[in-house]
Amino acid sequence: MSDLTRQGLNPLTESEPIDWSGRQAVRNRRRRRRADVRLRVYGVAAIAIAFGVLAILLVSLMSTALPAFTQTHIQVPVDLTGEEYAIDADDPGRANYRAMVRNGLMDLFPDVTGRTDQRALFDMISAGAHFEVRQRVLDDLSLIGRTVTMALPASDPLDQLHKGLVETGLPESERRVNDQQIALHDSLVDRGLISRPFNWRLFFAADSRFPELAGLRGAIVGSFWALLICFLLSFPIGVAAAVYLEEFAPKNRFTDLIEVNISNLAAVPSVVFGLLGLAVFLNLFGLPRSAPLVGGMVLALMTLPTMIIVTRAALKAVPPSIREAALGVGASKHQVVLHHVLPLARPGILTGTIIGLAQALGETAPLLLIGMNAFITADPGGLLDPATALPTQIFIWADSPERGFVARTSAAIMVLIGFLVVMNLIAVILRQRYQRKW
Amino acid sequence: MVSITFLLIVGIAALGFLWAWTGARKQETNARGALAARPGYHGAYVALWTGLPSALLVLSWIALQGSVIDRLILSTIDAINVATLSAGERNLVLSQIRSIAAGNLFGQPEPWLLAAGERYGRWQTLAGQALLATGFAAALGLLVFARTRLSPRFRARHAVEHVISGLILASAAAAILTTGGILLSLVFESWAFFRLVPLGEFLFGLNWEPQIAIRADQVAGEGAFGAAPVFAGTLLIAVIAMAVAAPIGLMSAIYLVEYANPHVRAVVKPVLELLAGIPTVVYGFFAILVVAPFMREIGGAVGLDVSPNSALAAGAVMGIMILPFISSISDDALAAVPQSMRDGSLAMGATKAETITRVLLPAALPGIVGGLLLAVSRAIGETMIVVMAAGLIANLTANPLEGVTTVTVQIVTLLIGDTSFDNPKTLAAFALGLVLFVATLSLNVLALRIVRKYREKYE
Numbered sequence: 001m002s003d004l005t006r007q008g009l010n011p012l013t014e015s016e017p018i019d020w021s022g023r024q025a026v027r028n029r030r031r032r033r034r035a036d037v038r039l040r041v042y043g044v045a046a047i048a049i050a051f052g053v054l055a056i057l058l059v060s061l062m063s064t065a066l067p068a069f070t071q072t073h074i075q076v077p078v079d080l081t082g083e084e085y086a087i088d089a090d091d092p093g094r095a096n097y098r099a100m101v102r103n104g105l106m107d108l109f110p111d112v113t114g115r116t117d118q119r120a121l122f123d124m125i126s127a128g129a130h131f132e133v134r135q136r137v138l139d140d141l142s143l144i145g146r147t148v149t150m151a152l153p154a155s156d157p158l159d160q161l162h163k164g165l166v167e168t169g170l171p172e173s174e175r176r177v178n179d180q181q182i183a184l185h186d187s188l189v190d191r192g193l194i195s196r197p198f199n200w201r202l203f204f205a206a207d208s209r210f211p212e213l214a215g216l217r218g219a220i221v222g223s224f225w226a227l228l229i230c231f232l233l234s235f236p237i238g239v240a241a242a243v244y245l246e247e248f249a250p251k252n253r254f255t256d257l258i259e260v261n262i263s264n265l266a267a268v269p270s271v272v273f274g275l276l277g278l279a280v281f282l283n284l285f286g287l288p289r290s291a292p293l294v295g296g297m298v299l300a301l302m303t304l305p306t307m308i309i310v311t312r313a314a315l316k317a318v319p320p321s322i323r324e325a326a327l328g329v330g331a332s333k334h335q336v337v338l339h340h341v342l343p344l345a346r347p348g349i350l351t352g353t354i355i356g357l358a359q360a361l362g363e364t365a366p367l368l369l370i371g372m373n374a375f376i377t378a379d380p381g382g383l384l385d386p387a388t389a390l391p392t393q394i395f396i397w398a399d400s401p402e403r404g405f406v407a408r409t410s411a412a413i414m415v416l417i418g419f420l421v422v423m424n425l426i427a428v429i430l431r432q433r434y435q436r437k438w
Numbered sequence: 439m440v441s442i443t444f445l446l447i448v449g450i451a452a453l454g455f456l457w458a459w460t461g462a463r464k465q466e467t468n469a470r471g472a473l474a475a476r477p478g479y480h481g482a483y484v485a486l487w488t489g490l491p492s493a494l495l496v497l498s499w500i501a502l503q504g505s506v507i508d509r510l511i512l513s514t515i516d517a518i519n520v521a522t523l524s525a526g527e528r529n530l531v532l533s534q535i536r537s538i539a540a541g542n543l544f545g546q547p548e549p550w551l552l553a554a555g556e557r558y559g560r561w562q563t564l565a566g567q568a569l570l571a572t573g574f575a576a577a578l579g580l581l582v583f584a585r586t587r588l589s590p591r592f593r594a595r596h597a598v599e600h601v602i603s604g605l606i607l608a609s610a611a612a613a614i615l616t617t618g619g620i621l622l623s624l625v626f627e628s629w630a631f632f633r634l635v636p637l638g639e640f641l642f643g644l645n646w647e648p649q650i651a652i653r654a655d656q657v658a659g660e661g662a663f664g665a666a667p668v669f670a671g672t673l674l675i676a677v678i679a680m681a682v683a684a685p686i687g688l689m690s691a692i693y694l695v696e697y698a699n700p701h702v703r704a705v706v707k708p709v710l711e712l713l714a715g716i717p718t719v720v721y722g723f724f725a726i727l728v729v730a731p732f733m734r735e736i737g738g739a740v741g742l743d744v745s746p747n748s749a750l751a752a753g754a755v756m757g758i759m760i761l762p763f764i765s766s767i768s769d770d771a772l773a774a775v776p777q778s779m780r781d782g783s784l785a786m787g788a789t790k791a792e793t794i795t796r797v798l799l800p801a802a803l804p805g806i807v808g809g810l811l812l813a814v815s816r817a818i819g820e821t822m823i824v825v826m827a828a829g830l831i832a833n834l835t836a837n838p839l840e841g842v843t844t845v846t847v848q849i850v851t852l853l854i855g856d857t858s859f860d861n862p863k864t865l866a867a868f869a870l871g872l873v874l875f876v877a878t879l880s881l882n883v884l885a886l887r888i889v890r891k892y893r894e895k896y897e
Contacts, residue, residue: 036791043693046686047706050765053758054713060728061720240609248603249610261613267812267882268875269819271846272620275871278853279623286504301616308613334599362717365821365846369853391719391822398723398826406727413720420715 065410071199071212072162073151074125074188076104078133080144092137092144097130101152108193109184120180126153128213151195153212156404161185162194165403176403202411206377207393211404214397216412218379222292222372222387223361225380229296230303230360235353237300238307239342245308246315247337266305273302274369282370289371290386298370299360306359310352314345347434354427358420364391390416439566443496443573450577451489455481457581458588465590475594483594486601487584492576496569503565508532511558517550624875627868634862635663640869642666646832646843648852648863663866665873667832671749671842675824676817678753678838679760684810686757687764694765695772696794707769714762722826725755730827737839747829747841756823760813767812771805772798808889815881819874821846845870 019025078100088095105121106112112121126132129152136150137143153159157176160166162185172178177185188194205215241258249255277298281287287294318341326336342349367373373392380387388396394416397409459481466473473480512520512528520528531551538547538555539562547555588594632640643664690710694703730751737744744750775798783793799806829841830851852867 032789032792036789039791039794040693040697042689043697046689047693047710049686050690050710050713050758050761054709056728057716057720057724061724064727237609237612240606241612244606244610248606255610258610258613261617263886264879264882265613265616267815267878268620269821269846269878271819271821271849272624272871272875274853275849275868276616276620276623279627279868280619285501286508304612304616332595332599334602358715362719364717364719365825365850368825368850373854391717394719394723395822395826398719398726409723410727413723416717417720420717424715 061410061413064407065414066407067160067163067165068202068404068407068411069199070163070196071201072154072159073195073197074105074154074158075149075193075195076101076125076129076152077107077147077149078104079107079147080137081147092141093134095134095137097134097137101125101130101133109187112184117180120178121184124155124158124181124184126155126210126212128208128210129153151197153201154194156211156402157181158185159212160403162189162196202408203415206379207375207388207396208377209375211400211402211408214405214408216390216393216415218376219388219390219393219412220415221379222295223389223391225292225383225387226295226299226367226372226389227357227361229293229383230299231353231357233297233300234303234307234356238304238356239311239349241304242308242311242315243337243342246312247341248333262305262308266309269365270302270363271365271369273298274366276301277366277370288384288386290374290376290388291370291384292372292380292387292389293383294370295367295372295387295389296383298366299363302363302366303356303360306356307353310356311345311349314348314352315341317348318344347430351427351431354423354430358423358427361419361423362391362416364395367392368395390419439570440496440500443570444493446570447489447492447496447573447577450492450574450581451485454488454581454584455485457481458484458585461588473590474592475596479594479598480588480592482598484581484584484588486598488577488581490601491580492573495576496573499569499572503569507558507561507565510561511535511554514557515550515554517548620875624868624872627865628872631862631865631869634865635869639663640665640866644834646848648848648866661862663862665845665848665870667834668843668845668848668870669873670834670836671828671832672818672844672846674749674836674838674842675753675756675828675844676814678750679756679817680810680814682754682757683761683764683813687761687813688768688806690761691765691768691772692794695769696790696798707766710762710765712762713758716759718759718820718822719826721755721759722822722824725751725823725827729755742839744839745829745841747827748839749828749842750838752824752827753838755827756817756820759820759823760816763816764809764813767809768802768806771802771809774805775801804888804891808885811881811885811888815878815885818844818881819846819878821850825850845874849874 080100102122105125106118109121112118132152133150154162157166158181161168161177161182166175166177168175168182185194201213201215203215203220204217205213206218207216208214241262245255245258249258277294281294281297282289322340322344323336326340327333331339367389372387372389373396374386374388375396376386376388390412394409394412397405397412459477462473462475462477462480466477512532515531518531520531523531534547534551535554535558538552539559640663643662644666645662645664646667647662649661690706694706698706730746730748733748733751733754734744734746779797779801780793783797784790788796824844824847828847829843830847831841831843832848833840833842835842849867849870852863852870
């Protein structure tokens with residue numbers, strides 16, 4: 001309005017008719033239309049930026065994760081014939097497997113002599129390879145007394161080299177494989193002794209200091225236990241609290257306090273819940289550090305507000321006519337809720353629960369504070385054993401200096417996001433299947 | 439032993455249910471007058487009376503058992519004078535005893551330690567057995583007690599519903615309990631901290647060097663706990679995050695509400711929400727893997743020295759994280775403006791852009807401001823992105839290319855590793871946590887108040 005008035009075009013005060021096709025008016029219209037287009041472009045640009053960042057995030061993580069899904073193996077002839085390595089069928093766990101692997105490597109390259117050259121050779125195989133040999137012998141005692149060719153995991157630098165991730169053009173001192181190792185690698189490739197199968201260890205091995213041996217099983221098991229505890233605590237308490245607030249609560253100061261509290265709790269930073277867990281569960285009650293039980297309890301406290309809020313929404317969606325009909329035929333208030341309202345609200349409650357658990361699965365900070373970031377090479381057997389969880393495993397790996405862990409961190413993120421996607425899909429399917437219009 | 443006890447209680451409660459249920463059904467079929475409640479309620483009454491109190495008893499036993507045994511064990515030690523030990527030394531002795539009891543011997547422990555460890559193990563088994571016996575006896579006794587109260591005239595449904603009412607009320611009160619727990623633990627530990635470090639120095643001191651000697655012979659700083667640089671760093675990163683998230687979030691919300699057709703909206707909204715569903719540890723890794731090196735390169739190209747842990751990288755990624763939050767709140771605020779205001783403005787001949795900037799935005803402003811405040815509170819409380827991508831060293835600077843540290847980073851780094859509750863290093867984390875809690879809480883309350891006030895306008 002003010003613009004129009006300034007230009008003397010106010011029809012209320014001017015008796016003269018407006019010249020809508022005059023130069024001034026056309027320019028004015030154009031300017032205003034340009035402003036409109038500009039705003040629209042800003043909007044599209046904002047969305048494009050958000051989409052672009054999401055795409056960069058996913059693509060960069062996927063492309064860095066890719067190398068971790070395969071693992072380079074070297075075919076090494078392992079001599080299991082006895083005397084020299086003190087291998088004994090009665091006690092097969094104690095032989096000198098390290099020497100076996102090393103001698104096998106030397107058999108592959110008889111012309112490598114001299115200490116430094118041999119060390120370069122030994123560095124090609126994973127420092128944990130002899131445990132693998134030992135495990136295979138323990139699994140199959142009939143191997144003893146034969147020479148068996150085993151595919152053993154290559155060390156991280158060689159793995160990187162074989163995947164083409166090492167810039168061989170750099171000066172020798174600036175890369176982690178030396179020229180000799182490159183030559184040995186090429187010879188292995190020529191002889192067909194190197195293979196790159198799918199890296200099952202990534203899912204089925206526990207954590208390790210050596211990236212080529214590290215896997216996520218411990219973290220997945222730990223996350224499972226923590227989430228189970230989180231569900232067992234937050235689901236019944238959350239649903240019960242929501243039922244109370246939605247169906248039974250009188251309007252008084254106490255219920256007001258509860259409501260304000262729940263909305264506040266939903267906004268408390270997660271790290272504060274970690275502090276609570278540390279001070280109360282660990283310090284006051286003396287529960288063990290790094291235990292999935294404590295992790296689950298802390299996550300449950302965090303998930304509780306979400307649980308209550310979604311359950312209340314689901315209960316609210318059940319029309320009052322259902323309640324009135326049940327009350328009308330003589331049901332008690334508890335029977336109305338238990339027999340009619342809750343079953344009808346179940347799909348909503350379930351989808352909300354899954355979404356709440358998905359949030360808890362990705363939560364890291366509170367788990368760090370109660371010590372679920374321990375380095376553990378065996379998966380937790382119970383609720384009180386030290387454990388890690390998926391997100392804390394990602395945090396540990398992201399901190400590790402070995403280059404192989406970069407790919408593994410991304411791969412672990414892919415696994416975590418995979419779980420989240422599956423959970424959200426289940427929630428969406430549940431919602432679609434059971435959604436009803438009243 | 440604990441799980442066996444719980445299983446036993448559940449089993450006895452189930453038995454109680456069956457017993458009362460079949461009994462009630464028998465009475466029903468004998469038809470000497472109808473029962474006052476359905477047989478199922480008889481069963482539930484006995485099961486609740488059996489299970490709940492005994493489970494509570496066992497839980498409180500477990501909560502107390504550890505500290506009681508610890509105290510008893512310490513009182514039996516004669517070789518050293520326990521009363522003169524500090525809390526830390528006492529904990530050390532106890533953990534040695536515990537590891538001996540668990541069968542892990544390190545080196546050659548002194549004989550009194552060995553004896554105490556052996557005694558500890560013995561007492562623990564004894565306590566476990568006593569727990570089992572107590573749980574069993576309590577459950578059985580309660581079962582018999584509840585069963586004798588049953589009769590055809592007994593209104594079991596009322597009794598059961600009473601118990602359930604109590605249970606759901608207790609569940610609702612869990613929220614208060616949690617808040618109380620947070621406040622008490624933060625205030626309690628911060629109190630201990632402020633006895634060591636004065637409040638004024640903590641809030642306004644300019645030197646933050648929490649590295650202190652834990653052993654007497656260790657080389658380390660004295661420890662300085664002036665948290666002002668930490669607060670400044672938190673603010674700097676939050677400001678950067680908001681500078682990224684606010685315009686992008688607001689613009690996308692405007693576009694989605696006012697310009698986009700429903701099909702575009704149906705696709706774009708869920709994808710934006712996807713950004714909110716990504717775990718923050720993933721954003722943190724993204725920041726160190728992609729964003730920070732990228733910014734270093736850009737900075738290098740124009741001759742700027744960008745720190746590897748620049749506030750800019752951490753803040754920018756955090757902005758991406760809170761973007762969907764801002765956009766969905768602005769979306770709600772814009773959508774809540776009545777259609778008549780849009781129609782009125784358009785009828786006057788205003789273009790869409792004029793309608794948006796001069797009518798809708800002012801009308802939706804309180805809601806948007808509330809949303810922005812909530813986003814600031816999130817940015818301040820966000821942990822993993824800054825733990826992974828921001829620096830560790832407190833640095834009082836306004837230069838976004840340098841590394842700064844934040845409150846959450848300090849909390850996490852102070853508490854990772856071994857923690858004992860008697861040194862200022864650990865306690866400082868709780869003081870920072872208290873500040874964080876108070877800051878985010880007041881921001882949230884303020885935001886909710888603004889949003890609520892605005893809503894009343896149109897209802």
